[in-house]
Amino acid sequence: MLSDTPVTPPKMAATAMTDKPDEALRILVVDDSLSIRQFLEEILKRIGVREVLTAEDGNAAIRRLDQSQEAIDLVFCNLMMPGMDGVELLREVGRRCPGVAVLTISSLDARLRLSVSEMARRMGMTVLGVLGKPFTEADIRKALAGFHDARQKGVKPCSAPMTDAEIDSALNNKQVVVHYQPKVRVDSAHVVGVEALVRLRDPQRGLVSPDAFIELTEAGGHIENLTYQVIDIALRETGVWAREGLRLNIGINLSSSAIHRLDLPEHVQSVAHNHGLSPSQVTLEITESELANATELLDVCARFRMRGFGLSIDDYGTGESGLSRLSSLPFTELKIDRQYVDGASESDELRAILSTSIDLGKRLGMTVVAEGVQQVADWELLESLGCDVAQGFLISRPLPGDKIMKWALRWQRLTDEGTNNG
Known part of the structure; x- marks a missing residue:
């Protein structure tokens, strides 16, 4: 601190x-x-x-x-x-x-x-x-x-998903919207990055969360189009913040099909360069469930790391990745799923899982991020366990890109005031 x-x-x-x-x-x-x-x-x-x-x-x-x-x-x-x-x-x-x-x-x-x-x-x-x-x-x-x-983060109500025609229209008409959830250091509360979260804008439904379109987008063969649009929007807005004096790391989720595109590292590098970003400002997030296809991932992951990009294991704890997969892939970040974070301060079982996950990530030389932080008691537990970064409702809900700068300045002011008062 x-x-x-x-x-x-x-x-x-x-x-x-x-x-x-x-x-x-x-x-x-x-x-x-x-x-x-x-x-x-x-x-x-x-x-x-x-x-x-x-x-x-x-x-x-x-x-x-x-x-x-x-x-x-x-x-x-x-x-x-x-x-x-x-x-x-x-x-x-x-x-x-x-x-x-x-x-x-x-x-x-x-x-x-x-x-x-x-x-x-x-x-x-x-x-x-x-x-x-x-x-x-x-x-x-x-x-x-x-x-x-x-x-x-994608919880869906019991309702009908978007149709293939609605998704196709949204993608063709550039109605992809990206919101950003801030990530802060646990030891200092300084803002260090954001995670990009996709939405689609529909004329009738308004802003639609990913639960209503991701599965159909993947099934219909549109997921690469969606992923590439998200990459362009997220890197462009991160470049804008950087030029305004706010340098953040941007985390972008990669779909199961996109991560097998052998030209993806070159594409992301080109887009980042066009928006004035260095590879070190970009982290590509891959869900743990995708690690089952580790052989196919090795090529893309290795070339991302060779170019200086970060790689994150997202939603850690929800898949069945073995230690050999974690050690053989060049990940720089481990994100612990919210189900093991929220309420961990009140549960011996969750605390044990959380502590073990943090220790594993640190021993493997990764930055450890806790998702779904919602209460101060859990934050304090994360601090005592040596977790590096936190994101969740306690810090901020996802925000539109044009609100990130204002939010970050206000958060830092309040953080500084809290530290000075301490």
């Missing part, structure tokens, strides 16, 4: 800078306890949630889902219920609403809760965590903040 008796800058900066999330949500609450259903409904409506549906058991919840005419954004689900229990219900929810966010309500053993969460994730759902009993309004607000942070 910057002082002998430091204060954690995000305690001040995050409170002052976090935009109020859009809480116009449709939430389904499933619990056999009437008092808990009423308590949750009261809190959610007081917060400003648009519509709260309730169900007393799994069967009633399924009927609610089948009868609903609009997308369900988030499901609160008790695991221990008579009849259809919460695990069975999650299985049915996953079939009907792939990708929907869920928050389990349980006081069960922590390892059992983690097993259920892993099952739900493997079915395509996004698990925001566990709501222990008893819980408070602050716990609910934290859960909603986590939902909004996760949605920016």
Whole structure:
């Protein structure tokens, strides 16, 4: 830190800078306890949630889902219920609403809760965590903040995806939009970079998050077009910030098909050069699940590193990469998935996984980045464990490119004030 008796800058900066999330949500609450259903409904409506549906058991919840005419954004689900229990219900929810966010309500053993969460994730759902009993309004607000942070990374409501024609139109008409989530040093809170996150602008739907188009874009053969447009936009805007005095590292996710293009390193180098960026300012992010094709990746990854670009293992912990793959590929950064970061300060199991992941990354000479940081206690844990960089709702939601400069200047001012006050 910057002082002998430091204060954690995000305690001040995050409170002052976090935009109020859009809480116009449709939430389904499933619990056999009437008092808990009423308590949750009261809190959610007081917060400003648009519509709260309730169900007393799994069967009633399924009927609610089948009868609903609009997308369900988030499901609160008790695991221990008579009849259809919460695990069975999650299985049915996953079939009907792939990708929907869920928050389990349980006081069960922590390892059992983690097993259920892993099952739900493997079915395509996004698990925001566990709501222990008893819980408070602050716990609910934290859960909603986590939902909004996760949605920016691709959580999808139970709704219809974009059509192939809509995607084709958006790509042909240059309606690709890139937002950026800031990344800051854990030890000093200084802004060091951003991650580029893609959206599409649709005339009817407005700004569409990737959950509604990525899979179809890949299936329809448009993913390379999308990836190349994102690269050009992200590097161009990073170049603008650099010329205005804000030098940041830009992280860009590479699709499964794009990373096998043998000419990709030359293309990215050319675009970076055209926008006045050095390769050291650019990090290409590859999800851990892609490491299964390590043989095909070696060529592209090696030539990216030879040119000075950074390489990041994204969403570490969600795939099945072996240590041999991690050691044989020239990665410079390891990004720990949010499911192992959010709430780690309150869970011995998550803390153990997080600590081991950070230690592994450091031993392999990588910069370690924690995703999904949402609370000060988790930030402080990351600091104690020696994590290098953090990103998440505590710091900032993803922002349009034209807001990054203003955000960075304000964050740095608040960080400096917090350090001086410490």
